[in-house]
Amino acid sequence: MTVDASRSGQTSEIAARATGDVVLSIDAMGGDRGVSEVVRGMGKSLRKNDRLRYIIHGDGDLLAREIRRSSLLAERTEIRHASSVIAMDEKPSRALRHGQGSSMWNALDAVRQGESQVVISCGNTGALMALAMLVLRKTPGVDRPAIAVLWPSMNRSGYNILLDAGADVRADAADLLKFAVMGGSYARNALDLARPRVGLLNVGIEEHKGRPELHDAAALIAEAAPEGDFDYIGYVEGGEMASDRVDVIVTDGFTGNIALKTGEGTASSIRTLLREAFSYSPLSRIGALFAFTSLQRLSKRIDPRRVNGGVFLGLNGTVIKSHGSADATGVSAAIKLAFTLSDRGFAQKLAARVALGGGSEAQRGAMPT
Amino acid sequence: MTVDASRSGQTSEIAARATGDVVLSIDAMGGDRGVSEVVRGMGKSLRKNDRLRYIIHGDGDLLAREIRRSSLLAERTEIRHASSVIAMDEKPSRALRHGQGSSMWNALDAVRQGESQVVISCGNTGALMALAMLVLRKTPGVDRPAIAVLWPSMNRSGYNILLDAGADVRADAADLLKFAVMGGSYARNALDLARPRVGLLNVGIEEHKGRPELHDAAALIAEAAPEGDFDYIGYVEGGEMASDRVDVIVTDGFTGNIALKTGEGTASSIRTLLREAFSYSPLSRIGALFAFTSLQRLSKRIDPRRVNGGVFLGLNGTVIKSHGSADATGVSAAIKLAFTLSDRGFAQKLAARVALGGGSEAQRGAMPT
Numbered sequence: 240m241t242v243d244a245s246r247s248g249q250t251s252e253i254a255a256r257a258t259g260d261v262v263l264s265i266d267a268m269g270g271d272r273g274v275s276e277v278v279r280g281m282g283k284s285l286r287k288n289d290r291l292r293y294i295i296h297g298d299g300d301l302l303a304r305e306i307r308r309s310s311l312l313a314e315r316t317e318i319r320h321a322s323s324v325i326a327m328d329e330k331p332s333r334a335l336r337h338g339q340g341s342s343m344w345n346a347l348d349a350v351r352q353g354e355s356q357v358v359i360s361c362g363n364t365g366a367l368m369a370l371a372m373l374v375l376r377k378t379p380g381v382d383r384p385a386i387a388v389l390w391p392s393m394n395r396s397g398y399n400i401l402l403d404a405g406a407d408v409r410a411d412a413a414d415l416l417k418f419a420v421m422g423g424s425y426a427r428n429a430l431d432l433a434r435p436r437v438g439l440l441n442v443g444i445e446e447h448k449g450r451p452e453l454h455d456a457a458a459l460i461a462e463a464a465p466e467g468d469f470d471y472i473g474y475v476e477g478g479e480m481a482s483d484r485v486d487v488i489v490t491d492g493f494t495g496n497i498a499l500k501t502g503e504g505t506a507s508s509i510r511t512l513l514r515e516a517f518s519y520s521p522l523s524r525i526g527a528l529f530a531f532t533s534l535q536r537l538s539k540r541i542d543p544r545r546v547n548g549g550v551f552l553g554l555n556g557t558v559i560k561s562h563g564s565a566d567a568t569g570v571s572a573a574i575k576l577a578f579t580l581s582d583r584g585f586a587q588k589l590a591a592r593v594a595l596g597g598g599s600e601a602q603r604g605a606m607p608t
Numbered sequence: 609m610t611v612d613a614s615r616s617g618q619t620s621e622i623a624a625r626a627t628g629d630v631v632l633s634i635d636a637m638g639g640d641r642g643v644s645e646v647v648r649g650m651g652k653s654l655r656k657n658d659r660l661r662y663i664i665h666g667d668g669d670l671l672a673r674e675i676r677r678s679s680l681l682a683e684r685t686e687i688r689h690a691s692s693v694i695a696m697d698e699k700p701s702r703a704l705r706h707g708q709g710s711s712m713w714n715a716l717d718a719v720r721q722g723e724s725q726v727v728i729s730c731g732n733t734g735a736l737m738a739l740a741m742l743v744l745r746k747t748p749g750v751d752r753p754a755i756a757v758l759w760p761s762m763n764r765s766g767y768n769i770l771l772d773a774g775a776d777v778r779a780d781a782a783d784l785l786k787f788a789v790m791g792g793s794y795a796r797n798a799l800d801l802a803r804p805r806v807g808l809l810n811v812g813i814e815e816h817k818g819r820p821e822l823h824d825a826a827a828l829i830a831e832a833a834p835e836g837d838f839d840y841i842g843y844v845e846g847g848e849m850a851s852d853r854v855d856v857i858v859t860d861g862f863t864g865n866i867a868l869k870t871g872e873g874t875a876s877s878i879r880t881l882l883r884e885a886f887s888y889s890p891l892s893r894i895g896a897l898f899a900f901t902s903l904q905r906l907s908k909r910i911d912p913r914r915v916n917g918g919v920f921l922g923l924n925g926t927v928i929k930s931h932g933s934a935d936a937t938g939v940s941a942a943i944k945l946a947f948t949l950s951d952r953g954f955a956q957k958l959a960a961r962v963a964l965g966g967g968s969e970a971q972r973g974a975m976p977t
Contacts, residue, residue, distance in 0.1 A: 330816060393877070405811055408819050442774055442865040447699060450777050450862060477869030481877045493819060494866055496811040497859075500846030501867045505874040508762070508850045513882075526895040 260292045261581045263574060264355035266346035267297040268324040269362030271564045274298075277361060278305040280570025282312050284578075291578060294349050296321050296342040321345050325366045327563060334366035335373060343367060347374040350556040356581035357557045359548075359573050364560050368406050368551060375554045380593040383407045383414045384553030385492065386560065387425050388499060393483040396430040400487045401480070404549055405496035412455035415439065415489055417593065419460045421552040422487035423469035424592045428585045429550075429576065432486055434468060438475035440490035440498070448474065460489070467592070548573035550580070553593070557586045629661045630950045632943060633724035635715035636666040637693040638731030640933045643667075646730060647674040649939025651681050653947075660947060663718050665690050665711040690714050694735045696932060703735035704742060712736060716743040719925040725950035726926045728917075728942050733929050737775050737920060744923045749962040752776045752783045753922030754861065755929065756794050757868060762852040765799040769856045770849070773918055774865035781824035784808065784858055786962065788829045790921040791856035792838035793961045797954045798919075798945065801855055803837060807844035809859035809867070817843065829858070836961070917942035919949070922962070926955045 267277045274297060285291055292315045295302055299320030306312050321342035325334050338344045343362050349355045351374055360367050368384065377384060385403035392399040402422050403410060410418065419437045426435035439457055441449040446457075457473070464471040475485050480502060490498070517527040551558040557580050561573040580586075636646045643666060654660055661684045664671055668689030675681050690711035694703050707713045712731050718724045720743055729736050737753065746753060754772035761768040771791050772779060779787065788806045795804035808826055810818040815826075826842070833840040844854050849871060859867070886896040920927040926949050930942040949955075 328814070408811060440866060442777060442862055445697070477866040477871075478873035478876075480870050480873055490866075493811055494863055497809060497846040497863050498866050498870045501849050501870045502846075502874045504847035504849055505871045506878060507847075509875060509878050526897070528895070 260290050261357075261578050262292045262294060262355040263577050263581070264346045264349040264358045265293055265295045266343045266358065266360035266362055267295050267302060268321070268342040269327060269360065269563070270561070270570075271327070271361075272566060274301055275305050276565070276567055277570050278302075278308075278312065279567035280565070280574065281316070282309050283567055283571040284574040285309075285311050285315060288575075288578060290582075291315065291574070293317070294319060294346075294355055296345045296349070297324070298342075319345055319349075325363055325370075327363050329363055329366055331365040331369035334363070335369050338366065338370050344370055344374060347371055347556075347558070350558075351375055356586065357559060357577040359559045359561055359570075359577055361561045361563055361565055361570070363563075364405065364549075367558065367560055371551055371554050371556075371558045375556045375558070378553050378555055378590045378593050381417055381421075381553035383410060383417070384551055385410075385414075385418050385421065386495075386549040387422060387552050388549045389429070390480050390488070390499075390502065392481040394486065395483075396432065396486075398430060399480065399482070399485060400426050400430070400435075401495055401499060402487070402489060402552065403492035403495045404499050405492045406551065408491070408493040410491035412452050412459055415452075415456035415491070416459040416463060417553065418489045419469070419471070419487070420463060420467050420592055421589060422489060423467050424589045425550065425552060425585070426486050427468070428580060428583050428588065430486065434470060435486040436470045436472045436484070437464070437487040437489060438472045438479070438485040440488050440494060441474035441476065444474045444476060446474075456489075466595075548576045550576070552589065555586070555590065557581065629659050630726075630947050631661045631663060631724040632946050632950070633715045633718040633727045634662055634664045635712045635727065635729035635731055636664050636671060637690070637711040638696060638729065638932070639930070639939075640696070640730075641935060643670055644674050645934070645936055646939050647671075647677075647681065648936035649934070649943065650685070651678050652936055652940040653943040654678075654680050654684060657944075657947060659951075660684065660943070662686070663688060663715075663724055665714045665718070666693070667711075688714055688718075694732055694739075696732050698732055698735055700732075700734040700738035703732070704738050707735065707739050713739055713743060716740055716925075716927070719927075720744055725955065726928060726946040728928045728930055728939075728946055730930045730932055730934055730939070732932075733774065733918070736927065736929055740920055740923050740925075740927045744925045744927070747922050747924055747959045747962050750786055750790075750922035752779060752786070753920055754779075754783075754787050754790065755864075755918040756791060756921050757918045758798070759849050759857070759868075759871070761850040763855065764852075765801065765855075767799060768849065768851070768854060769795050769799070769804075770864055770868060771856070771858060771921065772861035772864050773868050774861045775920065777860070777862040779860035781821050781828055784821075784825035784860070785828040785832060786922065787858045788838070788840070788856070789832060789836050789961055790958060791858060792836050793958045794919065794921060794954070795855050796837070797949060797952050797957065799855065803839060804855040805839045805841045805853070806833070806856045806858060807841045807848070807854040809857050809863060810843035810845065813843045813845060815843075825858075835964075917945045919945070921958065924955070924959070926950065 267274045294317045296319045302318045306316050323341045325341050325343045346358045350358050384406050386406045387400050387402035388404045389398040390401050400422050402418050423435050426432045461471045517523050549560040559573050559577050636643045663686045665688045671687045675685050692710045694710050694712045715727045719727050753775055755775045756769050756771035757773045758767040759770050769791050771787050792804045795801045830840045886892050918929045928942050928946050
């Protein structure tokens with residue numbers, strides 16, 4: 240364990256490459272539950288995966304106290320002191336002006352420098368996207384980066400992908416096409432789907448439904464599907480978020496954010512009602528005892544912590560936004576996703592996909608996943 | 609019981625007024641479950657409410673067969689034969705051209721003629737809105753009518769109101785202001801709230817979040833709140849659909865439709881998983897037995913049939929769209945809502961509200977609910 244405000248990064252990366260390790264850059268500040276919860280999540284993941292290593296950014300003394308509680312963590316974590324923290328309610332515009340030197344900035348910069356492949360942050364989403372665009376820059380060919388989230392579904396993988404979940408409140412037809420291409424690549428790498436099915440979120444499945452820009456987007460996406468190695472299945476409705484008819488659901492960031500939070504809110508209300516139902520009477524409490532294992536399985540299936548991590552797509556590097564309220568289990572889920580994506584070289588594959596998106600048949604031999 | 613293709617309406621209305629009865633105009637065709645389910649729902653409501661009377665529109669012979677199974681129904685229902693039916697997949701534009709004489713058209717026309725106060729239809733939503741605008745006309749001052757739905761919530765009334773749930777995919781700031789005024793009036797009449805709290809759906813609660821038209825709408829709604837007899841509480845997020853911080857949630861019809869269907873879809877997925885969890889093992893089945901009563905209570909709280917009926921606001925007359933898949937319980941819920949609104953003279957109050965929306969303080973003495 241080294242507390243180092245300067246860059247010992249290059250040696251770290253060389254060491255990591257030699258061992259086949261994956262190095263994650265973690266902004267430990269800004270989560271609602273504090274640094275200790277983030278560090279507990281990091282420890283949880285380390286115990287399951289010996290190819291993981293961390294560069295952690297934040298208050299050096301605080302981080303050192305937390306990290307040294309576990310010798311495994313201390314051994315596989317490099318601490319980088321940051322002089323400031325981006326507040327959860329800080330406007331993106333202010334973060335851009337004053338963010339340099341913050342834990343979030345430094346975490347992103349470690350990816351820019353090539354010391355790490357993926358950034359994880361529990362901090363302010365808007366600021367993270369703004370700083371990520373500034374530090375990492377957009378992938379050539381992408382105008383609006385998007386946030387992709389995993390949505391528990393009836394599919395065999397257990398998930399559908401929804402994007403944009405809120406990076407930008409607007410998206411035109413060309414943006415929606417890029418979302419389809421990026422979402423397809425993400426599905427291949429995160430969910431192991433050879434040929435993901437992409438749908439466009441709309442108020443009905445009939446061709447004439449919805450806004451005019453959706454009709455344009457539908458035409459563009461259908462045209463790009465063969466080369467993009469995905470199938471375009473047409474419009475999907477809000478009721479099909481968890482459907483096994485689709486793998487990737489494309490929409491603008493306003494609609495996606497509302498849908499995501501509505502779904503999460505509904506699931507969370509029902510969990511509360513379910514808990515109340517089982518503590519209502521002595522009989523129902525006995526019932527809960529008998530059904531305990533089955534209820535645990537259900538609870539796990541609808542547990543929002545299992546799907547933690549919105550992935551920012553369309554930047555030169557992978558950025559994962561962990562929920563501000565994520566506990567150790569949630570942080571560990573985000574780390575697992577980061578490891579998988581990094582291990583597969585997802586950022587490079589995505590950039591190649593976007594670059595070759597309109598490429599000719601001749602280029603297809605070299606097409607990345 | 610009379611089968612009458614001409615208009616015996618005026619006598620009906622006079623009779624109804626004399627007795628204090630409420631007459632509902634019901635388009636019995638077009639629902640996914642057929643006419644018999646609609647008629648069963650009508651019977652269910654009649655047994656609970658002796659002030660109800662119906663004018664039912666559809667295939668005269670078919671309706672007569674169903675209605676005559678119950679003497680109570682036969683006594684309190686007038687059958688009107690219609691020569692055609694609007695199909696569930698018919699485009700609104702086609703319905704406008706060819707809809708005259710259909711059961712849907714006739715059901716609306718009975719309200720236009722003053723024979724009935726409310727229309728209920730299980731048919732095609734788009735066609736119903738298009739025909740309703742043509743037959744009933746928009747309330748003066750309303751540019752875009754909206755569909756308001758009840759959303760199960762943590763509020764004492766058990767519901768929040770969401771509008772627009774999908775009448776129009778667009779809404780500008782002035783439309784959103786009208787939605788706030790109309791939603792407030794609906795909340796006073798349907799939920800008995802003296803001073804409803806109105807919120808604007810957005811991707812965050814901070815002032816700078818979201819699209820520019822939302823910032824304009826926020827300013828207009830805040831300004832109209834004192835005269836509109838509602839409180840404007842600012843932005844609400846998708847996660848607050850069921851919140852007890854708000855009574856009326858205002859949004860455009862695209863976002864509202866996606867949110868509604870996402871919430872319904874999530875609740876329905878969890879119901880399926882819950883059923884699976886309790887039939888998974890012998891122990892869990894025993895557990896379900898013990899917890900039966902509590903689970904029934906929960907099931908009732910999250911049962912989508914309890915909240916059946918999107919209400920079209922902004923027309924000269926009240927139109928209730930029942931779910932296409934509504935069973936007798938769902939149809940009966942829509943009838944109950946129709947009765948309440950009609951009994952309170954909601955359509956007249958709403959029109960007065962919209963007309964006086966920008967009125968001076970001096971006019972406030974005559975302000976309707």
